[in-house]
Amino acid sequence: MIKKTVSNVQEALEGVHDGMTFMLGGFGLSGIPENAISQLVKLNVKDLTCISNNAGVDDFGLGLLLHKKQIKKMISSYVGENAEFERQMLSGELDVELTPQGTLAAKCQAAQQGFPAIYTPAGFGTEVAEGKETREFNGKMYVLEEAYKADFAFVKAWKGDEAGNLIFKGTARNFNPLMCGAATITVAEVEELVKPGELDPNHIHIPGIFVQRIFQGTNYEKRIEQRTVREK
Amino acid sequence: MLDKNGIAKRIAKEVKDGYYVNLGIGIPTLVANYVRDDIEVEFQSENGILGMGPFPFAGEEDADLINAGKQTITALPGASFFDSAMSFGMIRGQHVDLTILGAMEVAENGDIANWKIPGKMVKGMGGAMDLVASAENIIVAMMHTNREGESKLLKRCTLPLTGVGCVSKIVTELAVIEVTDKGFKLLERAPGVSVEQIQKATEGTLIVEGEIPEMQLD
Numbered sequence: 001m002i003k004k005t006v007s008n009v010q011e012a013l014e015g016v017h018d019g020m021t022f023m024l025g026g027f028g029l030s031g032i033p034e035n036a037i038s039q040l041v042k043l044n045v046k047d048l049t050c051i052s053n054n055a056g057v058d059d060f061g062l063g064l065l066l067h068k069k070q071i072k073k074m075i076s077s078y079v080g081e082n083a084e085f086e087r088q089m090l091s092g093e094l095d096v097e098l099t100p101q102g103t104l105a106a107k108c109q110a111a112q113q114g115f116p117a118i119y120t121p122a123g124f125g126t127e128v129a130e131g132k133e134t135r136e137f138n139g140k141m142y143v144l145e146e147a148y149k150a151d152f153a154f155v156k157a158w159k160g161d162e163a164g165n166l167i168f169k170g171t172a173r174n175f176n177p178l179m180c181g182a183a184t185i186t187v188a189e190v191e192e193l194v195k196p197g198e199l200d201p202n203h204i205h206i207p208g209i210f211v212q213r214i215f216q217g218t219n220y221e222k223r224i225e226q227r228t229v230r231e232k
Numbered sequence: 233m234l235d236k237n238g239i240a241k242r243i244a245k246e247v248k249d250g251y252y253v254n255l256g257i258g259i260p261t262l263v264a265n266y267v268r269d270d271i272e273v274e275f276q277s278e279n280g281i282l283g284m285g286p287f288p289f290a291g292e293e294d295a296d297l298i299n300a301g302k303q304t305i306t307a308l309p310g311a312s313f314f315d316s317a318m319s320f321g322m323i324r325g326q327h328v329d330l331t332i333l334g335a336m337e338v339a340e341n342g343d344i345a346n347w348k349i350p351g352k353m354v355k356g357m358g359g360a361m362d363l364v365a366s367a368e369n370i371i372v373a374m375m376h377t378n379r380e381g382e383s384k385l386l387k388r389c390t391l392p393l394t395g396v397g398c399v400s401k402i403v404t405e406l407a408v409i410e411v412t413d414k415g416f417k418l419l420e421r422a423p424g425v426s427v428e429q430i431q432k433a434t435e436g437t438l439i440v441e442g443e444i445p446e447m448q449l450d
Contacts, residue, residue: 027279027316028302030295053316080355081302089354098347098354101278102320102362109317121324121365125396128361158296170296170313171280177315205315222295225302229290 001196004164004214009039012187012215016152018045023108023153023179024052024062028081028225031172032061035189035217036154040065049073051148053104053175055085060223069093075148077101081225100128103145105175110147111182112210117146153183156217157206160190161199164208173205181210189217234405234422234447239373241266241449243332243403246371247273254278254323254363256333257301259373263332274310276328278319278359283311300359320359324366331367333360335374335399337389340415340436342399344372345391357394364395376404376433383435385409385416406430408447415439420447 006012013036022040026032040048041064048071055074056063065071066084073095079085088094099107100122110118119142123129133144155176158169166188168176180186193216208214234242240262247253247263249271255261264286267273275284277299284299285306293304307313322328337345344364347357364370377383385402402409407430408420415437418430421444431438 028298030279030298030302076356078356078358086354090351096354098356100357100361100365101316101359102324105316105320120362122362124365126361126393128357168313168315170294170307171277171298172296173313173315174280175316178317224293224295224304225298226304227293228287228303228305229293230287232289 001163002208003162004208004211005162005193006213006215008215009035009189012036012189012213013039013043015185016040016043016045019047020045020151021049021149022051023148023150023183024050025155025174025176025179026061027053027171027174029057029061029223031156031168031174031176032056033154033156033189034220036187037061037064040070041068044068044070046070047072049075051075051104051108051150053077053101055079055082057081057225058084060221066094073097075099075104077104098128105178107145107148108175108178108182111149112178112180115147117144119143120145148182150183151185153179153186155179155186155188157188157190159192159194159199160188160214161194161196162214163196164188164211164214165199165204166190166206166211167199167203168205177206180206185212186210187212188214190214191217191220233425237262238422238449239403239405242408242447243371243373244268246401247271247330249273251329252276252282252327253330253332254328256360258334260332260334261301263373276319276322277305278316278323280314280316280319281305281307281311282314282322283308285311320362323359323362326366326368328367329369331363331370332373333363333370335372335384337384337386337391338372338399338402338411339386339389340411342397342411343389344394344399345389346394348392350392360394364398367398370399371401371403372399373403376406383433385434385436387436406433412439417441418444420445422447
């Protein structure tokens with residue numbers, strides 16, 4: 001077994017520096033790499049490009065990095081629920097590239113799987129397709145979208161083992177599996193780190209080959225953005 | 233005239249037995265409350281669940297179980313979870329039978345705009361561009377006019393587009409309208425609403441043929 005464990009978040013983020021491009025898993029605040037984000041705030045690295053479906057909320061998730069003006073460019077599909085983000089974007093302090101959600105997923109997955117680009121129908125005829133190559137297949141128009149390139153991918157899983165194998169839970173899975181192996185170094189933080197053999201190989205979502213560093217995460221807040229309930 | 237729940241109730245009648253349905257944020261979310269309980273339907277939420285259930289009981293919320301609107305939800309028996317690539321594979325691959333979403337503007341050629349007001353509001357398109365680029369059956373749930381009283385059913389969209397020539401039907405507080413090659417075709421009036429009222433609230437070409445029936449909501 002090839003061991004991928006590192007002892008803590010400090011070690012997991014070794015090599016991170018100003019100007020890098022990161023992928024960060026999560027949808028809304030669900031499944032975000034909370035420990036990696038806290039450490040990025042502590043390291044105070046600047047001029048970052050972040051590829052993440054959302055940009056957190058004002059005081060949590062990527063909102064913490066935005067608040068400290070560490071992010072130069074955001075690549076996301078949806079950035080509502082974040083007043084500071086909107087302010088920085090409208091004032092021009094923050095460069096924002098909005099990408100359809102399925103295209104964002106596909107561009108991560110393409111990087112993971114060695115495809116330089118993919119064709120998607122999403123965004124054809126809109127400003128998202130401006131300046132991009134388009135092509136007709138079977139009478140329908142598609143837009144060429146290139147795979148992302150990133151220095152680090154920060155993902156969060158439910159369970160993982162020392163070999164870097166990962167299992168996700170519920171809808172916290174989202175973009176996390178697609179970002180594994182899509183960057184030069186993939187750092188996985190898990191709620192529960194177990195010994196090899198404790199995870200059933202049939203149930204593994206992401207094999208350890210896509211993960212370079214794995215560590216046991218701590219102090220997960222797992223904040224709920226919209227708490228909706230029904231009466232008993 | 234209908235309220236938001238009325239619009240959802242009318243759209244629910246478009247949901248057929250055996251359908252996989254994607255519901256957008258806002259009025260579309262309400263549609264699930266009105267689907268007949270004698271048919272089998274599965275709701276897809278593009279963040280990664282098929283077989284989405286109602287909101288959880290208080291105390292049973294799970295941060296790892298949300299819908300595309302970031303609301304806490306439940307999973308019904310037979311549900312499945314998947315990553316975002318597979319989710320949009322279902323959408324692009326046209327495995328989802330019906331897509332219901334909101335809009336800021338719809339044009340008579342079926343163009344839709346719902347993600348950006350230049351200089352004012354940019355929240356992003358989320359999954360909307362993928363949905364409208366691929367789905368065959370798209371119903372828009374929206375109010376007929378905006379807060380300024382201006383029509384949202386236009387000859388041409390004025391806002392940046394989300395997709396081109398893709399909307400099949402529109403349900404508003406006033407009417408049910410089909411998008412055809414010739415323009416908006418009026419199918420039904422909301423209870424108590426006249427054809428003239430609908431005409432007045434519609435900037436695009438409105439095709440009125442014969443007697444227009446009133447919507448049946450039950």
